[in-house]
Amino acid sequence: MARIIVIGGGTAGSAAALALHKAGLDVSVYEAHPDSAEDIGAFLTLASNGMRALAQLGASTAVTGTGFPLTTMRVLDGSGTEVVKRPLAGADDPLLQYRCLRRGELNAALQAEAVRRGIGVRHGARVESVEEGPEHVTVRFTDGGTATGDLLIGADGLNSTVRRAIAPAVQPGYAGEHVFYGYTTDAPAAGPSDLFTLIRGSEAAFGYAVSPAGETYWFARVTGDPLSAEDLANGTPGGWRDLLLPLLRKDSTPAADMVAATTDSVLVTNATEMPLATTWRSGRALLIGDAAHAASPATGQGASMALEDAVVLAKALRDAPDTDGALTAYETLRRPRVEHNVTTSGQISRNARPGTAQAPLSDEDLARHLDWNISFFA
Template identity: 60%
Template sequence: MARILIVGGGVGGLAVALALHKAGAEPVVYEAHPSSGQDLGAFLTLASNGMVALAQVDAAPVVAEAGFPLTTMRVVAATGAEVATVPLGLHEDPLTRYRCLRRAELCAALRAEVLRRGIVVRHGKRLVSATEASGAVTAVFGDGSTATGELLIGADGLNSVTRSLIDPGCAPPRYAGQRVFYGYTTVAYGQAERIEMIRGSGAAFGHAVSPAGETYWFARVPGEELPAERIAATAPELWREWLVALLRPDATPAADIVAATGDRLMVTNACDLPAVERWRTGRMLLIGDAAHAASPATGQGASMALEDAIVLAKALRDAPSMDAALETYELLRRPRVEHNIANSARLTAGRAPSPARPRPAGPAGVPEEELVRQLDWAAPISG
C-alpha cells in the first residue's frame, strides 16, 4: 500500500484520509496544532454535494448526526417582503440534505471516523519544507522530525505552507471585499429546517434555527479589510453595536437577532485565491482551500474539499501511475472549483452569478451527470 502524507487535519485533510484508506492506501495525517481541541468558532452549511461525497466513504451518517438539516431557503428583501421560497438541495434523503453545523463539529465527526478506522493522526507537526527524490517525498516539520511517503497532499488551508513549496511565486490570498460576521443567539428566529437569506441595504444576512432553538447567523458586510490587530482588540459588544446600527434601517429581523447575541460573535475578512497556477509537482499536490479557496458567498468551501477527496482517491486507485493520477485529478477538478471561485467573487461584489467563459465542460464547469459519476465510488475515474 502507498504511504501518503497529508498535511493538515481540517475538513479536507480528514476527508481525503478516509477516502485514501478506503482506496487501499496508508494515509497519515500531520496537523500543526498540538491537540484536537478547537473552540466552537464559525459555522458552515454543508451542501448536498458535500453530503454525497461523504456518503462515498461511509461518513454521511456521523456528519448528519452532528448538524441539523436545512431543506428550504427563503429569500427576503430589505423591506421584509418575501422574494422567494425554494427547496434546498437533495432534501428527500436525510443523508443528502444540507446540514448546518460548526466547523469544529464537522472536524470532530470526521476525526472520530479517521481514528475509528485506525488512521494515524500526528499533532504538533507544522510543515516547514519538503524534498522529492527517487519516487518519494520527505517532509520536514518544525520540531525537527521527518516523514517519507510516495505522495504529500497539502490540505493546509488558505495560508498553505505546501502551496509555497509547490508554487513559490503564487500570489498571496486576496481580500474579497467583505467582512464576515458570525454569531449565535439563544432566541429562536425562523422556522425549523429553513435558512433565511436577507438582501439587506447594508449587508447580506442569513440565519437558521437549530432544533434546540438556537439561532445561527452570519452577515457579509462590504468594506475595507480589517487589520488583524483591530479584530483581536475589538470586544464582541462593540462589533454587536456597530452591526445593529448598520442593520436597523431594514424591516427585517436581522438587527434584533444580532442584538440578542452575547459574546458568541466573531468577525473575519473574506479572502480567496483567484488563481493558483501550480497545484502539483511530481510528488506533492494541493487540495481544498490550499488550491482553490473561494470567498464564502456560495457556501461551497467545505463541500468542494470533500469532492476533492473522493476524486483524488479514485484517481490514485484507478490511474496507471502517480503522474497520471495527479494529472487526472487536476483535469477533473479545475473547471468546477474555478467556476465556484468566480461565482463567489461575483456574489461578494454584489453581482448576480453569470456563466463562466465557455469551457468544454459547459457553463457550470462540470455537468451534473458528470459530477455524479466522478463522485460515485463504484464508477471508474476517467480524465
C-alpha cells in the same frame, strides 16, 4: 502500497484520508493544531453535493451525529417581505440534505472517523520544510520529527505551509467583504429548525438558521474595505456587534434583533480567495481544498468542494496506471469546477452580477464523478 502523507486535519485533509484509505492506500494525517477543535467558533453549511461525497466515503453517520439538517430556503428583501421560498437540493433524501454545523465539530467528527478506521492522526505536527526527491518526499516538522512518503497532500488551508514550499509566490487575496458570525439562544422566534433564511439587506447580506435546541446561527456579509490585522486581533464581540447593528437597522428585517440578542459569541473575518490558475502540483506534492482553491463564503461551497476533492483524488489514485497520470486526471477534473466557484463567489462578494457562464459540470456528471464504483479510466 503507496504511502501518502496528508498535511492538515481539517475537512479536506480528514476526508482525503478517509477516501485514500478506502482506496487501499497507506495514509497518515499530520495536523499542526494540538487538538481537533480548530475554528470552533465559525459555522458552515454542507450542501447536498458535499453530503453526497460523504456518503460515498461511508462517513454520513459520523457527520450527521452533529449539527442539524436544512430542507428549505427562503429569501427576504430589505422590508422583510418573503420573495422566494423553495426546497433545497436533496431535501427528500436524508443522506443528501444540507447540514448546518460548527466547523470544529465537522473537523472533530471526520478525524474521529479516521482514527476509528485505523488511520494515523498526529496532532501538534507543524511543518518546517518539504524536501522532494526522485522517489520520495520528506516533511520535516518543527519538533524535529520527519515523515517520508510517496506523495504529499497539502490540505492545510488558506495559509498553507505546503503551498509556500511548492509555490511561494502565490498568496490569497481579499475577496471584497468581511463576514460576521454569531450564535444566540435569546433571539426572537425565527422559524422551524429545517429552514435557512437569507436576507438581502441594503447594507449587508444576512443569513440564519435555528437549531432544534433553539440556538440561532447567523452570519452577515458586508462589502467594503478589508478590516486591518490590528482590528481583527483586537476586536471584541461587543465591538463587532456595535459595528454591524447600524447597518442592519436600516432595514425592516429580523436581522438587527438577532444580532442585538447576541452577547459573547460574535466573530469576524475578512473573506479571502485564491487566485485562478494557482499552482497545485510540484513533483510529489499536491494541494487540495482551501490550500488550492479557497473561495469567498458567498456560495457556501468551501467545505463541500473539499469533500468532492477527497473522493475524486482517491478514485484517480486508485484507478490510474501511475501517480502522474492520477494527478493529471485529478486536476483536469477538478480545476474547472472549483475555479467556477471561486469566480462566482467572488462576484457575489463584490456585489457584482454573477456571470452567465454555465457551470462546467452538470449535476448528473458530478454524481458520476463522485460515484465510488465508476472509474475515470474505464
